[in-house]
Amino acid sequence: MAHLDPVLLLAIGLLMLVSLVVLYSASGGNLMRVFGQFTNILVACVAMWLVANMPLHYLMRSAVPIYIFGMILLVCVALFGDISHGARRWLNIGVATIQPSELMKVAVPLMMAWYFEKHEATLTIKNYFVAALLLLMPVALIVRQPDLGTSILIGASGFYVLFLAGLSWRIMLGMVLMAVASAPFLWSMLHEYQRHRILMLLDPSQDALGQGYHTIQGMIAVGSGGLMGKGYLHGTQTHLEFLPERTTDFIFAVYSEEFGFVGNAILLAMYIFVIGRGFVITANASTYFTRLLAGSITLTFFTYAFVNIGMVSGILPVVGVPLPLVSYGGTSMLTLLLGFGMLMSIHTHKQLVKT
Amino acid sequence: MKRTVELKNHQREIYYFRFRLMLSLGFVLLMMLILLLRFAYLQLMKHDYFQTMAESNRIAVVPIVPNRGLILDRNGIVLARNYSGYTLEIASRKVANLEATINELSTLVDIQPKDRKRFKKLLAESRNFDTLPIRNRLSDKEVARFAAQSYRFPGVELKARLFREYPFGEATSHLIGYIGRINEKDIHRLENDDTASNYRGSDYIGKTGLEQRYEKELHGSTGFEQVEVDAGGRAVRALTRSAPKSGNTLRLTLDAKLQEVAANAFGSFRGALVAIDPNNGEILAFISRPGYDPNLFIDGIDSDNWEALNTSLDVPLNNRALRGQYPMGSTLKPFMALAGLYYKRSPTYTINDPGYYTLPGNRHRYRDWKEGGHGKVDMFKSIVVSCDTYYYGLATELGIDRIHSYLSKFGFGKKTGVDMNGEASGLLPSAEWKMKRHKQIWYPGDTVSVGIGQGYNLVTPLQLASATATLANDGVAYRPHFVKQIQRSSGNTPEVKPEPTLDLHIEPQNIDLVKRAMEAVTKPGGTAVRASAGAPYRIAGKTGTAQVIGMKQGEKYDADKINEYNRDHAWFIAFAPAEKPRIALAVLVENGGHGGATAAPIARKVFDYYLLGKIPKPLPASAVKEGDQSD
Numbered sequence: 001m002a003h004l005d006p007v008l009l010l011a012i013g014l015l016m017l018v019s020l021v022v023l024y025s026a027s028g029g030n031l032m033r034v035f036g037q038f039t040n041i042l043v044a045c046v047a048m049w050l051v052a053n054m055p056l057h058y059l060m061r062s063a064v065p066i067y068i069f070g071m072i073l074l075v076c077v078a079l080f081g082d083i084s085h086g087a088r089r090w091l092n093i094g095v096a097t098i099q100p101s102e103l104m105k106v107a108v109p110l111m112m113a114w115y116f117e118k119h120e121a122t123l124t125i126k127n128y129f130v131a132a133l134l135l136l137m138p139v140a141l142i143v144r145q146p147d148l149g150t151s152i153l154i155g156a157s158g159f160y161v162l163f164l165a166g167l168s169w170r171i172m173l174g175m176v177l178m179a180v181a182s183a184p185f186l187w188s189m190l191h192e193y194q195r196h197r198i199l200m201l202l203d204p205s206q207d208a209l210g211q212g213y214h215t216i217q218g219m220i221a222v223g224s225g226g227l228m229g230k231g232y233l234h235g236t237q238t239h240l241e242f243l244p245e246r247t248t249d250f251i252f253a254v255y256s257e258e259f260g261f262v263g264n265a266i267l268l269a270m271y272i273f274v275i276g277r278g279f280v281i282t283a284n285a286s287t288y289f290t291r292l293l294a295g296s297i298t299l300t301f302f303t304y305a306f307v308n309i310g311m312v313s314g315i316l317p318v319v320g321v322p323l324p325l326v327s328y329g330g331t332s333m334l335t336l337l338l339g340f341g342m343l344m345s346i347h348t349h350k351q352l353v354k355t
Numbered sequence: 356m357k358r359t360v361e362l363k364n365h366q367r368e369i370y371y372f373r374f375r376l377m378l379s380l381g382f383v384l385l386m387m388l389i390l391l392l393r394f395a396y397l398q399l400m401k402h403d404y405f406q407t408m409a410e411s412n413r414i415a416v417v418p419i420v421p422n423r424g425l426i427l428d429r430n431g432i433v434l435a436r437n438y439s440g441y442t443l444e445i446a447s448r449k450v451a452n453l454e455a456t457i458n459e460l461s462t463l464v465d466i467q468p469k470d471r472k473r474f475k476k477l478l479a480e481s482r483n484f485d486t487l488p489i490r491n492r493l494s495d496k497e498v499a500r501f502a503a504q505s506y507r508f509p510g511v512e513l514k515a516r517l518f519r520e521y522p523f524g525e526a527t528s529h530l531i532g533y534i535g536r537i538n539e540k541d542i543h544r545l546e547n548d549d550t551a552s553n554y555r556g557s558d559y560i561g562k563t564g565l566e567q568r569y570e571k572e573l574h575g576s577t578g579f580e581q582v583e584v585d586a587g588g589r590a591v592r593a594l595t596r597s598a599p600k601s602g603n604t605l606r607l608t609l610d611a612k613l614q615e616v617a618a619n620a621f622g623s624f625r626g627a628l629v630a631i632d633p634n635n636g637e638i639l640a641f642i643s644r645p646g647y648d649p650n651l652f653i654d655g656i657d658s659d660n661w662e663a664l665n666t667s668l669d670v671p672l673n674n675r676a677l678r679g680q681y682p683m684g685s686t687l688k689p690f691m692a693l694a695g696l697y698y699k700r701s702p703t704y705t706i707n708d709p710g711y712y713t714l715p716g717n718r719h720r721y722r723d724w725k726e727g728g729h730g731k732v733d734m735f736k737s738i739v740v741s742c743d744t745y746y747y748g749l750a751t752e753l754g755i756d757r758i759h760s761y762l763s764k765f766g767f768g769k770k771t772g773v774d775m776n777g778e779a780s781g782l783l784p785s786a787e788w789k790m791k792r793h794k795q796i797w798y799p800g801d802t803v804s805v806g807i808g809q810g811y812n813l814v815t816p817l818q819l820a821s822a823t824a825t826l827a828n829d830g831v832a833y834r835p836h837f838v839k840q841i842q843r844s845s846g847n848t849p850e851v852k853p854e855p856t857l858d859l860h861i862e863p864q865n866i867d868l869v870k871r872a873m874e875a876v877t878k879p880g881g882t883a884v885r886a887s888a889g890a891p892y893r894i895a896g897k898t899g900t901a902q903v904i905g906m907k908q909g910e911k912y913d914a915d916k917i918n919e920y921n922r923d924h925a926w927f928i929a930f931a932p933a934e935k936p937r938i939a940l941a942v943l944v945e946n947g948g949h950g951g952a953t954a955a956p957i958a959r960k961v962f963d964y965y966l967l968g969k970i971p972k973p974l975p976a977s978a979v980k981e982g983d984q985s986d
Contacts, residue, residue, distance in 0.1 A: 164375055164376065219405065223406070237409055242413070265394070268390060268391060272387060295376060306387075309390055
């Protein structure tokens with residue numbers, strides 16, 4: 001237990017508790033679902049503990065192999081991945097199907113932080129471009145799968161590394177302008193359903209039984225929760241199955257309906273608690289690599305939460321990002337806790353590195 | 356020095372890093388604040404609005420469709436019933452790609468091209484996004500296969516439903532009619548009647564026949580249930596419920612077995628038969644041949660069958676018994692004789708028939724059907740041998756006004772008022788009518804041909820049967836009707852006790868003379884010997900022949916069939932037992948030639964079954980086609 005951070009552990013433990021409680025309601029009292037999530041948590045915690053106990057130079061050394069391995073898998077997916085629900089995201093490796101984009105959520109910030117650490121002494125603008133390229137290659141492959149949610153998260157995690165590594169404001173301004181200028185091109189790159197989801201955000205009622213349905217039902221659930229909520233297990237939107245994907249992407253709507261504005265404020269506080277602890281760890285990190293990695297992990301965790309809550313409450317398009325630590329799902333739980341494991345490792349191993 | 360610079364750089368670097376971290380923290384807090392404001396907007400400001408939305412989301416009023424009433428014959432034999440089965444339905448608004456979904460479904464259940472065609476047709480004419488059936492009457496295997504895979508098909512539902520079925524099929528097609536899916540026209544009519552709300556949830560409505568006429572009785576009243584539903588529209592829990600009331604059961608006056616015997620007696624002939632109990636106007640058999648399979652129509656007929664039924668030269672969809680209008684030919688003679696007697700023509704008045712008739716001052720010869728004539732003919736013989744010359748003279752003597760006045764008492768030229776929609780009124784001509792219709796005055800020559808039932812005069816088989824029943828009942832008329840009793844779920848209602856609609860007050864000796872003459876028609880020397888040969892009861896009847904005016908120019912026809920379709924129509928009216936009639940009927944055989952040859956044997960089979968319970972052996976059609984005497 002030596003290398004676990006008790007404060008961060010408490011913070012994420014609270015959110016996991018929320019997850020089990022809300023899942024019970026969201027699944028309509030299905031204990032199997034709750035138990036399943038409990039297993040996910042246990043497995044992820046073991047992974048977190050292993051990573052937390054890993055000395056930092058192990059982490060650094062693993063960055064390049066993990067990244068290259070991930071990229072190979074992504075190319076494989078693009079070439080001969082399984083298609084499910086209209087998207088080519090999965091790779092059949094005989095015994096199981098895996099989703100390499102999940103691996104990249106860890107691999108990209110790791111690789112970029114490693115790259116900046118490597119060139120710390122002689123950082124020039126060229127290094128930022130190379131780092132950006134390391135980011136854009138996997139993101140482009142994932143956008144084409146298509147998987148908008150994952151590519152946003154990975155894109156964000158990479159951007160945070162660039163930002164914390166001191167990317168000049170002028171270049172960032174130039175990137176924003178370029179993004180605006182290339183918007184029509186990007187728009188044409190998007191899949192039909194992705195465009196549809198963005199359009200629906202502007203007017204969800206246009207397609208109340210189609211794509212706008214998710215947004216409308218989510219907003220109804222949140223809005224009808226009121227100040228105090230309808231009470232645990234009493235959300236009508238949830239229990240009458242109006243809400244789609246109640247246990248996964250839309251679990252926040254379930255929580256929000258049953259616990260209301262007050263509950264939401266508490267949940268935001270819990271997330272701020274986790275993020276705040278992440279910032280403390282980042283600020284105290286001893287090396288360039290660990291600072292960038294810790295900062296990226298923390299901010300990516302925030303992005304997760306913000307995008308999910310934003311889409312459920314109707315201010316962001318529905319992009320398929322789960323609510324971190326709460327939504328049902330083993331993979332996202334695992335990648336998140338791997339991240340927290342790294343944070344803990346960074347925090348608990350720093351003295352050793354310093355000396 | 357160098358080291359301090361490096362150290363300084365390192366410190367600056369950390370300083371910059373922490374600055375950017377603080378900016379990030381600010382950004383995080385700002386975004387969290389935005390979320391909080393969004394919650395405040397949704398959950399505090401707009402709470403009432405979303406609360407209402409959530410409420411209306413979960414409570415739906417679901418109609419419960421009542422069971423449609425049964426239709427039974429007079430003895431309780433089922434003519435229209437319901438059976439439960441499974442249907443596969445698609446809520447088209449919830450399915451993004453109908454074609455792909457149907458293709459997927461066809462791997463689980465058998466979906467024929469005709470099912471797809473029918474679905475498309477229904478889709479085109481459906482009202483406000485109904486769920487529409489893609490397949491009806493699924494087999495148990497198909498039900499099981501789909502049920503196991505149903506999660507793959509959002510918007511596709513397996514529904515247990517009652518189907519309508521007509522066990523007698525073609526034999527009762529024109530009588531019972533059929534139900535079909537409610538269309539725009541039906542909705543319009545229901546809205547006008549203020550009954551549209553009773554049809555919420557109903558997919559079917561009576562389209563023709565008794566199913567249409569007694570729709571109000573058969574449909575029942577729709578119940579309602581307030582249910583909590585999920586987004587898929589599936590009911591989760593019932594809140595309140597008002598039970599539906601099943602439709603009433605119709606018990607008909609019809610004898611189903613008689614109906615079947617009569618339908619079979621036609622063989623391959625086209626035509627119509629209406630049999631009535633003369634003592635009360637109860638319709639015992641009601642045939643229009645050819646019929647069609649009413650079961651085809653229930654779920655929307657497929658285009659191939661529809662095409663076949665509509666383009667057939669035999670027009671099977673035409674209800675000949677109710678709507679077919681034909682010249683009545685010599686079957687008019689008994690009624691003309693009664694008119695003569697009423698207007699004081701002596702029964703013993705005798706003519707010498709040379710085989711033709713001429714109007715005074717005119718050389719045009721109106722020919723008798725028999726060349727050389729019948730010799731001395733009085734009223735009795737005029738009916739037995741069907742002497743045309745006698746009736747040319749009688750008609751001229753009476754004049755069209757008196758003929759019109761008397762015959763209309765038998766119901767000619769007007770609807771009988773039977774309890775079925777779409778009845779034709781036939782035509783009983785008058786001078787007034789001709790002026791209105793043809794802008795011509797009535798010529799004496801017109802009267803001559805009216806006297807033998809040709810020229811301007813049309814009758815439906817139902818009208819003629821009704822008139823025959825009135826004659827058989829000594830001039831006391833009843834309205835022909837199909838329904839004997841409407842059985843309500845609250846308890847049986849008493850049987851319909853028909854009151855006479857009219858008493859013609861025919862002198863007993865007059866009706867006696869005509870009836871005796873009609874009985875002689877079926878005896879040797881008469882025109883319909885075949886009708887009564889070997890019968891243990893007495894039959895009174897009259898044959899008739901209706902001339903067919905050739906097909907109109909430009910009409911489609913089958914060259915092989917043209918001769919057959921130009922042949923005369925054969926009539927036979929009869930009642931039995933002659934002394935105390937229990938059944939009266941009119942038979943029309945289209946293009947059947949002479950009534951005694953083709954129509955009379957059909958009548959005989961009907962009588963044999965009704966009076967003796969005898970089931971006739973099927974006869975080859977050729978056996979009845981050979982002629983007796985001519986008319």
